[in-house]
Amino acid sequence: MEQASLRDLNEPLIDHAEGQFFLNEAFKIIMEEVLSNGTDVKQKVCEWKEPEELALLLDLGVRETGEPRDKLLQRVRDVAKYSVKTSHPHFFNQQYGGVDYHSLAGRFLTEALNTNLFTYEAAPVFVLMENEVLRGLRQLVGWTEGDGIFCPGGSTSNMYAMNLARYQRFPEVKSQGVWALPRLSIFTSPESHYSVKKGAAFLGIGLDNIIFVKVDDRGRLIPEDLDEKIELSKSQGAVPFLVSCMSGTTVQGVFDPLDHIADICDKHKLWMHVDACWGGSVPFSKKHRHLMKGVDRANSVAWNPHKMLVAGLQCSALLLKDTTNLLKQCHSANATYLFQQDKFYDVNLDIGDKSVQCSRKVDCLKLWLMWKAVGSMGLEERVDKAFIHARYLVEQMKKREGFQLLSMVAPVIKERMMKQGTMMVGYQPLGNKVNFFRVTVFSPLLSQKDMDFFLDEIERLGKDL
Amino acid sequence: MEQASLRDLNEPLIDHAEGQFFLNEAFKIIMEEVLSNGTDVKQKVCEWKEPEELALLLDLGVRETGEPRDKLLQRVRDVAKYSVKTSHPHFFNQQYGGVDYHSLAGRFLTEALNTNLFTYEAAPVFVLMENEVLRGLRQLVGWTEGDGIFCPGGSTSNMYAMNLARYQRFPEVKSQGVWALPRLSIFTSPESHYSVKKGAAFLGIGLDNIIFVKVDDRGRLIPEDLDEKIELSKSQGAVPFLVSCMSGTTVQGVFDPLDHIADICDKHKLWMHVDACWGGSVPFSKKHRHLMKGVDRANSVAWNPHKMLVAGLQCSALLLKDTTNLLKQCHSANATYLFQQDKFYDVNLDIGDKSVQCSRKVDCLKLWLMWKAVGSMGLEERVDKAFIHARYLVEQMKKREGFQLLSMVAPVIKERMMKQGTMMVGYQPLGNKVNFFRVTVFSPLLSQKDMDFFLDEIERLGKDL
Ligand SMILES: Cc1ncc(COP(=O)(O)O)c(C=O)c1O
Ligand SMILES: Cc1ncc(COP(=O)(O)O)c(C=O)c1O
Numbered sequence: 001m002e003q004a005s006l007r008d009l010n011e012p013l014i015d016h017a018e019g020q021f022f023l024n025e026a027f028k029i030i031m032e033e034v035l036s037n038g039t040d041v042k043q044k045v046c047e048w049k050e051p052e053e054l055a056l057l058l059d060l061g062v063r064e065t066g067e068p069r070d071k072l073l074q075r076v077r078d079v080a081k082y083s084v085k086t087s088h089p090h091f092f093n094q095q096y097g098g099v100d101y102h103s104l105a106g107r108f109l110t111e112a113l114n115t116n117l118f119t120y121e122a123a124p125v126f127v128l129m130e131n132e133v134l135r136g137l138r139q140l141v142g143w144t145e146g147d148g149i150f151c152p153g154g155s156t157s158n159m160y161a162m163n164l165a166r167y168q169r170f171p172e173v174k175s176q177g178v179w180a181l182p183r184l185s186i187f188t189s190p191e192s193h194y195s196v197k198k199g200a201a202f203l204g205i206g207l208d209n210i211i212f213v214k215v216d217d218r219g220r221l222i223p224e225d226l227d228e229k230i231e232l233s234k235s236q237g238a239v240p241f242l243v244s245c246m247s248g249t250t251v252q253g254v255f256d257p258l259d260h261i262a263d264i265c266d267k268h269k270l271w272m273h274v275d276a277c278w279g280g281s282v283p284f285s286k287k288h289r290h291l292m293k294g295v296d297r298a299n300s301v302a303w304n305p306h307k308m309l310v311a312g313l314q315c316s317a318l319l320l321k322d323t324t325n326l327l328k329q330c331h332s333a334n335a336t337y338l339f340q341q342d343k344f345y346d347v348n349l350d351i352g353d354k355s356v357q358c359s360r361k362v363d364c365l366k367l368w369l370m371w372k373a374v375g376s377m378g379l380e381e382r383v384d385k386a387f388i389h390a391r392y393l394v395e396q397m398k399k400r401e402g403f404q405l406l407s408m409v410a411p412v413i414k415e416r417m418m419k420q421g422t423m424m425v426g427y428q429p430l431g432n433k434v435n436f437f438r439v440t441v442f443s444p445l446l447s448q449k450d451m452d453f454f455l456d457e458i459e460r461l462g463k464d465l
Numbered sequence: 466m467e468q469a470s471l472r473d474l475n476e477p478l479i480d481h482a483e484g485q486f487f488l489n490e491a492f493k494i495i496m497e498e499v500l501s502n503g504t505d506v507k508q509k510v511c512e513w514k515e516p517e518e519l520a521l522l523l524d525l526g527v528r529e530t531g532e533p534r535d536k537l538l539q540r541v542r543d544v545a546k547y548s549v550k551t552s553h554p555h556f557f558n559q560q561y562g563g564v565d566y567h568s569l570a571g572r573f574l575t576e577a578l579n580t581n582l583f584t585y586e587a588a589p590v591f592v593l594m595e596n597e598v599l600r601g602l603r604q605l606v607g608w609t610e611g612d613g614i615f616c617p618g619g620s621t622s623n624m625y626a627m628n629l630a631r632y633q634r635f636p637e638v639k640s641q642g643v644w645a646l647p648r649l650s651i652f653t654s655p656e657s658h659y660s661v662k663k664g665a666a667f668l669g670i671g672l673d674n675i676i677f678v679k680v681d682d683r684g685r686l687i688p689e690d691l692d693e694k695i696e697l698s699k700s701q702g703a704v705p706f707l708v709s710c711m712s713g714t715t716v717q718g719v720f721d722p723l724d725h726i727a728d729i730c731d732k733h734k735l736w737m738h739v740d741a742c743w744g745g746s747v748p749f750s751k752k753h754r755h756l757m758k759g760v761d762r763a764n765s766v767a768w769n770p771h772k773m774l775v776a777g778l779q780c781s782a783l784l785l786k787d788t789t790n791l792l793k794q795c796h797s798a799n800a801t802y803l804f805q806q807d808k809f810y811d812v813n814l815d816i817g818d819k820s821v822q823c824s825r826k827v828d829c830l831k832l833w834l835m836w837k838a839v840g841s842m843g844l845e846e847r848v849d850k851a852f853i854h855a856r857y858l859v860e861q862m863k864k865r866e867g868f869q870l871l872s873m874v875a876p877v878i879k880e881r882m883m884k885q886g887t888m889m890v891g892y893q894p895l896g897n898k899v900n901f902f903r904v905t906v907f908s909p910l911l912s913q914k915d916m917d918f919f920l921d922e923i924e925r926l927g928k929d930l
Pocket of ligand 1 (some may be wrong): 015095152153154155156193195248249251276277278305316822823824825
C-alpha cells in the first residue's frame with residue numbers, strides 16, 4: 001500500500017510498451033476464442049451456466065489492488081468462453097448474428113481512435129464520412145437531398161423521428177413543453193416495435209395516445225383503417241401528428257404498404273415515419289426493393305445496418321427528407337464550449353448539436369469500410385441470400401411433420417438447446433397465437449446446410465415431447 | 466456484373482481465412498499509426514486539412530463494386546492518419562483524451578463478441594458484470610443497495626434521471642403524457658451541462674421550465690437561492706420536481722455543495738440528481754472525495770468513466786438509490802419477443818427493459834477489465850494525478866506574464882495550433898467573460914513536462930499577437 005502512494009504522480013502512470021504487449025496478447029485470444037472457435041460449427045454456441053455458478057467462475061468483484069498480466073489475460077479468455085457466440089452459424093436467436101471482418105476492423109479502429117463525433121476540429125474524417133454514408137443511404141431511399149444522423153440504436157432513431165415530427169408541427173414544444181400543445185396522437189401498427197411505446201412514454205406523449213391501426217391477415221397495416229382512426233381521433237379532440245409504419249416488423253418481417261399510407265399522410269398532413277430498422281436493407285436488392293415502394297414519400301426513415309447488414313452493434317441511421325435544418329433546430333442547445341461561432345472553418349461542419357447526445361460514438365466507419373469492401377452489389381447479395389434462406393426454411397418446414405405443433409413445447413426445447421449449447425433461437429407468442437420459434441437467417445456466413453441443421457436440431461430436441 | 470450474380474447464395478459469402486488475415490493486418494496498422502505514432506510527442510496531434518481537400522484525399526464515396534484488400538488497408542491507414550490523435554500527450558482539447566490499454570482490450574473484445582445487453586440468455590457474462598460494476602460504483606457513492614444502468618453517454622444518463630424523477634412523482638405520465646400533469650419545474654446551475662436543456666426539451670418539459678439558480682463567485686450553486694426559487698416557482702403555480710446539481714462542471718470543474726442542496730431537497734421533497742459525469746471519479750481519492758460530500762443523499766448520480774478514468778467512449782453509468790424497481794417500471798414495454806415470462810431461469814436477470822433502448826452495447830467490460838488491472842488504488846492515483854497537474858498549471862500560469870491577456874487572441878492561437886498540429890486545446894467564453902482556453906489534463910499518460918509544453922506552446926503561438 002505504501003509502495004503505491006510513493007509513485008511519482010508527475011510521471012505517466014501507463015507504460016506504452018507493457019500496454020501494447022497486453023493488447024497484442026488479448027488480440028490473439030480474441031482471434032482464437034471468438035473468431036475461430038466461436039464460428040466453428042463443431043463448437044458450442046453457448047456454454048450455459050446457472051447465474052450463481054457463472055458469477056463464482058468469473059470472480060467479478062473489483063478490489064483495491066490490481067492483478068498481474070497473466071491473470072488478466074485469463075479473464076479475457078473466460079469472458080470470451082462464457083459469452084454467447086453471436087457469429088456462430090447456429091446462432092439464430094436475434095437480428096444481430098454474424099460477423100463481417102471489414103466492419104470489425106473498422107470497429108477496432110474506431111475504438112483505438114476514440115473519436116467523439118461533434119465537431120470538424122475533433123473528428124475531421126468522421127464528420128465527412130458520416131455525411132457521405134448518410135448520403136449513400138438516402139440515395140437508396142430515393143432522396144437526392146436531406147439530412148440524417150447516426151443514433152445509438154433504432155429505438156433512439158424512432159424517438160428522434162417522433163420528436164422531430166412534434167417539433168415541426170409545434171415548435172413551441174421546445175421552450176414551453178407539451179402543456180402548450182393540444183393532446184397529440186400517434187398511429188402505428190400493433191406489430192410495430194416496442195420502441196414506439198418507449199418513445200411515446202419518454203417524450204411525455206403517453207402510451208394512451210398511441211392508436212393501433214388494424215392489420216390484414218398478413219400483418220400489414222390497413223390504410224383505410226388508418227384513415228378512419230385518424231378521423232376518429234380528431235373528432236375526439238386530439239391532434240394526429242405522426243404515422244409510424246413498418247418496413248420489416250420485428251417478429252414476422254412484414255412490410256406495410258407505404259404508398260397507400262403516404263396517400264393518407266398527405267391527405268391529413270401528417271409526418272410519415274418508416275421504421276425500417278429491420279427491413280431497411282431491401283433497397284439494395286433489385287429483386288426485393290419493391291417491398292419498400294413509396295418510401296421516398298416518407299419524412300423520415302430509421303434503418304439499422306447492425307441488423308441485416310451485419311455492421312455490428314451499434315449502427316442505426318435516421319434519414320430525413322428535410323432540408324431546412326430541422327434536426328439542428330429541434331435538438332440544439334448551442335453550447336459555447338463546443339460550438340463557438342468564431343471558428344476558422346465552416347461551423348456547419350460541427351454537426352454535434354443535431355444530436356441529443358453530447359459525446360457520440362463514431363458508428364459510420366464500420367459500415368463505410370464494409371461498403372467499400374464489398375460494394376453495393378455485395379450488400380445486394382446479402383439481402384438476396386437472406387430471402388433465399390428464409391424461403392428455403394419455410395418450404396422445408398411445410399414438408400416436415402410436427403412443425404405446426406411446436407407451440408406448447410417451445411420453452412422446453414429452448415431450455416434443452418441452451419443447456420446443450422448446440423444452437424440458439426428465440427421463441428415467443430404472437431397476438432393470440434401461442435409460442436413459436438422466430439428464426440433469423442440473414443447472416444452472410446450461413447449456408448443451406450445451416451438451415452437443415454436448424455430443422456434437424458429442433459426435431460432432435462423435441463422428439464420425445 | 467454477371468459474375469457476381471452467378472455466386473451461389475446458398476453458400477457463405479464471407480471467407481473466414483481472408484477475413485481474419487485482413488483483421489490481423491488492420492490491427493498492425495492500428496498499433497503502429499494510432500497507438501505508437503499517435504502517442505509519440507514528436508509526432509503531430511492532428512494533420513489539419515481543409516474539408517474539401519480532406520474529402521478528396523479520402524475518396525469517401527461508396528460504389529457498386531468492392532475494392533481489393535491492399536486498397537482497403539490503405540484506407541485504414543488514411544483514416545488513422547487524418548484523424549485527431551486523442552491519446553497524444555498534447556491533446557488537451559476535451560474530457561476524453563488518453564488511452565488505457567486494458568480498457569482498449571476490453572473494447573476490442575466487446576466488439577468481437579457483439580453482445581446485445583438485454584437478457585441473461587443472450588448476455589450471461591455481461592448481465593452479471595454490469596451488475597457488479599454498478600455495485601462497485603454505488604459503493605463509492607456510499608450506497609449498499611440501489612439500481613442503475615449504463616447509458617450511451619452522460620447526456621442520456623441525465624435524461625433518464627429526469628424521466629425517473631417525473632415518473633416517481635407522477636406515474637400517470639407514462640400512460641397519459643405530460644397533459645395529465647401540472648406544469649413542472651427543474652432547478653439547476655447556470656454552469657450545468659447543456660444536456661439538462663436537451664433533456665427538458667426532449668422529454669416534453671420545455672426549456673422555459675428550467676430555473677437557473679444563482680451561483681457564488683466560485684461558480685457553486687447557492688442553496689439559499691435554490692430554496693427561494695423553489696418557493697417562487699410554487700407560488701407561480703408550477704410543481705418543482707427535480708434539482709440537478711453538479712459535481713464537476715464542464716467548463717470550470719466546480720463542485721456544488723451537495724449536503725446543503727440535499728437539505729433543501731429534503732425540505733421540499735424533490736428528487737436530487739447529481740451530474741457527476743466529469744467529477745464523479747473523485748470518490749476514488751481519499752484526498753479529494755470531500756468534494757462530493759453528501760452525494761449519498763442524492764436520488765441519482767450520473768458518472769462518466771469515459772472521462773476522467775479514460776475508459777473509452779462510451780461509458781456512462783446512471784446510479785440510483787431506488788430499491789423499488791423504478792427504472793424498470795418507468796421504462797418497460799414488456800415486449801413478448803424478448804422478455805418472455807415462461808423462461809427456465811430467473812427473469813429478473815433480463816435487465817433490458819430497464820432501458821429505453823432495445824439493442825444496448827456492452828459498456829461495462831472495458832471499465833471492469835481496467836479496474837481489475839489497476840485496482841481502486843490505481844484509479845485513485847489517476848484522480849490524484851489529475852489534481853496535481855491542474856494545480857501545477859495554475860501555479861505556473863500565475864508566474865508567466867501574458868496569460869491573462871489571451872482572450873482576444875484565442876481564436877487566432879487556436880487556428881495556428883491546429884494548422885501546425887502541435888497540440889489541441891479548446892477555448893470558449895464563460896458568462897460575461899471573454900474567450901479563454903480550457904485545458905484538460907487528467908490523462909494518466911501525462912507528465913509534468915507536458916504541462917510545461919502547453920504553457921510554452923501557447924506563448925510561442927501567440928508571441929507576435
Ligand atoms: C422493427 C424494429 N424497429 C426498431 C428496433 C429497435 O432497434 P434497436 O435494437 O437498434 O434499438 C428493432 C429491433 O429489434 C426492430 O426490429
Ligand atoms: C458535467 C457534464 N455532464 C454531462 C456531460 C455529458 O456527457 P456525454 O458527453 O457523455 O453525453 C458532460 C460532457 O461534457 C459534462 O461535462
